[in-house]
Amino acid sequence: MWKRTWQLPVFLLALSVAVSSVAADQWQGKRAAVVFIYDDTLNVHLDKVAPALDAHNFKGTFYLAVGYPNFQARLDAWRALANNGHELGNHTMFHPCEGGMPGREWVSKERDLSTWSVARMVDEITMTNTMLQVLDGKTKRTFAYTCGDTKAGGESFVAPIKQLFVGARGVKAELQSPQQVDLFDIRSVVVAGQSAQQLTAMVDEAIAAGGLLVFLFHGVGGEHPIDVALESHNALLDYVRAKQQQLWVAPMVDVAEYIQAAQAQSK
Ligand SMILES: [Zn+2]
Numbered sequence: 180m181w182k183r184t185w186q187l188p189v190f191l192l193a194l195s196v197a198v199s200s201v202a203a204d205q206w207q208g209k210r211a212a213v214v215f216i217y218d219d220t221l222n223v224h225l226d227k228v229a230p231a232l233d234a235h236n237f238k239g240t241f242y243l244a245v246g247y248p249n250f251q252a253r254l255d256a257w258r259a260l261a262n263n264g265h266e267l268g269n270h271t272m273f274h275p276c277e278g279g280m281p282g283r284e285w286v287s288k289e290r291d292l293s294t295w296s297v298a299r300m301v302d303e304i305t306m307t308n309t310m311l312q313v314l315d316g317k318t319k320r321t322f323a324y325t326c327g328d329t330k331a332g333g334e335s336f337v338a339p340i341k342q343l344f345v346g347a348r349g350v351k352a353e354l355q356s357p358q359q360v361d362l363f364d365i366r367s368v369v370v371a372g373q374s375a376q377q378l379t380a381m382v383d384e385a386i387a388a389g390g391l392l393v394f395l396f397h398g399v400g401g402e403h404p405i406d407v408a409l410e411s412h413n414a415l416l417d418y419v420r421a422k423q424q425q426l427w428v429a430p431m432v433d434v435a436e437y438i439q440a441a442q443a444q445s446k
Pocket of ligand 1: 218219270274325326
């Protein structure tokens with residue numbers, strides 16, 4: 180059974196800004212883009228986060244590990260979330276991660292990516308897509324690397340999964356323009372204990388830079404060691420809504436499709 184004792188290897192508070200020259204209104208007619216994503220199939224995402232997003236008229240992306248008990252126990256609720264316009268993203272079935280390194284003691288032998296093959300990981304991810312499609316009927320979605328890991332048995336599985344997704348989320352914190360984004364390493368900011376003020380400051384940075392800002396949440400008011408207060412989360416939503424004239428807020432799959440089209444057009 181998965182133990183909730185892990186941490187991501189890096190915690191970056193300061194965003195690095197890669198955006199150099201900024202074209203105005205390059206994000207669906209807005210200055211910058213914001214994506215809210217929620218990892219690991221938590222009850223709090225259904226019970227607290229989704230109502231908060233809906234109250235602000237925002238749609239987010241929920242990266243589900245479909246082998247987790249919270250997926251099976253609440254199938255109807257996850258389906259309702261998708262019907263409501265949120266993206267159900269792929270976060271594998273059983274959340275395998277590379278073990279055998281400091282901070283990864285919680286990774287079980289059976290779910291240690293360092294002992295898996297690329298083929299096994301691709302099978303796992305493919306089956307997860309099938310299960311999510313049964314639930315939401317969608318054939319396009321995005322992936323989130325578990326623990327940010329991109330290798331199985333020491334080999335990269337990034338290229339083999341490209342045909343399965345519009346894009347995949349990584350864990351480097353950076354603001355980028357549509358042209359700069361690597362669709363299979365979409366940058367994100369891990370939200371872990373920041374204050375509302377620290378989070379809203381990043382929104383201002385994104386607007387100034389004209390970049391894509393992805394907030395990666397796990398626990399929101401509990402249920403995961405990587406956590407942020409519900410009040411800070413909701414204050415962030417308030418702030419983004421207040422700045423909505425300058426911000427495009429959408430699920431990851433919509434933003435990834437937009438980037439894909441923008442990059443294809445410029446070739
Ligand atoms: Zn995860």
